[in-house]
Amino acid sequence: MHPFAAMEKQFDPEDEIREVISSFGLSGHEHIRRYGNGHINDTYLLESEDSRQSTDYILQRINRSVFACPEEVAENVWKITQYLRQAVAQEGGDPSRETLTVLESKDRKPYVRDRSGEIWRLVRFIKDSISYEIADTPQLFAASGEAFGHFQYLLRGFDASCLAETIPDFHNTPKRYQRFEEAVSRDAAGRAGGVQEEIEEIRKRSCVCSMLTDQILSGSLRQSVAHNDTKLNNVLFDRETGRPLCVIDLDTVMPGLAAYDFGDSIRFGANHSLEDERDLDRVEFDLHLYEVYAAGFLRGSGAIFGKNELQSLAWGARIITLEQAIRFLTDYLEGDCYYHTDREGQNLDRARVQIKLLNGMEEHFGQMLKIVEDTHA
Numbered sequence: 001m002h003p004f005a006a007m008e009k010q011f012d013p014e015d016e017i018r019e020v021i022s023s024f025g026l027s028g029h030e031h032i033r034r035y036g037n038g039h040i041n042d043t044y045l046l047e048s049e050d051s052r053q054s055t056d057y058i059l060q061r062i063n064r065s066v067f068a069c070p071e072e073v074a075e076n077v078w079k080i081t082q083y084l085r086q087a088v089a090q091e092g093g094d095p096s097r098e099t100l101t102v103l104e105s106k107d108r109k110p111y112v113r114d115r116s117g118e119i120w121r122l123v124r125f126i127k128d129s130i131s132y133e134i135a136d137t138p139q140l141f142a143a144s145g146e147a148f149g150h151f152q153y154l155l156r157g158f159d160a161s162c163l164a165e166t167i168p169d170f171h172n173t174p175k176r177y178q179r180f181e182e183a184v185s186r187d188a189a190g191r192a193g194g195v196q197e198e199i200e201e202i203r204k205r206s207c208v209c210s211m212l213t214d215q216i217l218s219g220s221l222r223q224s225v226a227h228n229d230t231k232l233n234n235v236l237f238d239r240e241t242g243r244p245l246c247v248i249d250l251d252t253v254m255p256g257l258a259a260y261d262f263g264d265s266i267r268f269g270a271n272h273s274l275e276d277e278r279d280l281d282r283v284e285f286d287l288h289l290y291e292v293y294a295a296g297f298l299r300g301s302g303a304i305f306g307k308n309e310l311q312s313l314a315w316g317a318r319i320i321t322l323e324q325a326i327r328f329l330t331d332y333l334e335g336d337c338y339y340h341t342d343r344e345g346q347n348l349d350r351a352r353v354q355i356k357l358l359n360g361m362e363e364h365f366g367q368m369l370k371i372v373e374d375t376h377a
């Protein structure tokens, strides 16, 4: 054996995590395990031996290849949650359960940088809460709509210009389309030949990509604060009452449109399959779920939307579904570099699901527009 071999320390992610935890001034959390189903960050649950006596925490390593400046992500989340605490309290709510509680490090930053430069953040685990991957009932989906609508309502007075743009052009669909065409031309993973049908599905819709961005440019839609990642699993529900409790996953809270938030929820939840379902017969856009979500979203947001914003919501569903199909297919073509995957072809399956949903939305688009109009009236 080489004389130094015995001295070499085995890389142990748990040791690294313990060091991070202690930089947050915490100790005594014996159990560390991976948690959640997110596609981007690495999430861990920290539990102590006796969870009745002490708080559990969610620790997350912010993905550095997705977020060019993870410190800014953490700073944004800090600003938003500080604002939400007050807004929730003013309504007579409980800020410790109705918004995330972000912990500061020993040197009073809302994150810790570890030895290898990774950025970690820590929030209190909200007990007796649950999140869902599929809406088991229309009521549940409506309740998630109410939560995201109310999130917009609570942040209506927040100055969006103080937020960093954590991912530039995040919902700039025409730019996403451009990158997709580049990925097709480059064909880095040699997969383009096998997905010509899906490529054509995207191409034939290229002219609708700018439907929302054109309205921003012309001034008919104004950007305010948006969550930008309103999947059903980004709402925590109270386990006991079933009521929506807290909107989480605030990494992409940035200036944006209500249509993005409305649309992203619809593309994920107005359907009875998972986002990566392989059997496309199980994937179907559900107009009834769309309708109940719209009612929840508009109830939660009060009367904050003007006429143009209301009219943009149904378009939001179509555009964000198209954009997500573009994003999944682009990642597939590039060799699965962006979204976490745990099997071959997963990004392609995800793209196919979005395309199938998009077909359903296009078929029912007249009704989708009318539903929002009637719900608001």
Ligand code: ADP
Pocket: 035, 036, 037, 038, 039, 040, 041, 042, 043, 058, 100, 123, 124, 125, 126, 127, 129, 130, 131, 233, 234, 236, 248, 249, 250
């Ligand atoms: P990702 O960016 O990876 O999607 P999330 O912030 O959405 O990460 O967290 C992943 C999952 O962890 C959520 O869907 C939820 O189930 C759970 N979770 C996150 N934060 C909390 C919290 N503060 N309390 C309870 N559960 C949480």
Ligand code: GN1
Pocket: 037, 038, 039, 040, 041, 066, 228, 229, 231, 234, 249, 251, 252, 275, 324
């Ligand atoms: C990612 O992190 P997660 O799983 O909540 C992605 C969203 C996509 C979503 C698709 C920062 O969200 O934009 O809509 O996957 N987040 C980022 O499931 O790109």
Ligand code: MG
Pocket: 038, 233, 234, 249
């Ligand atoms: Mg999430």
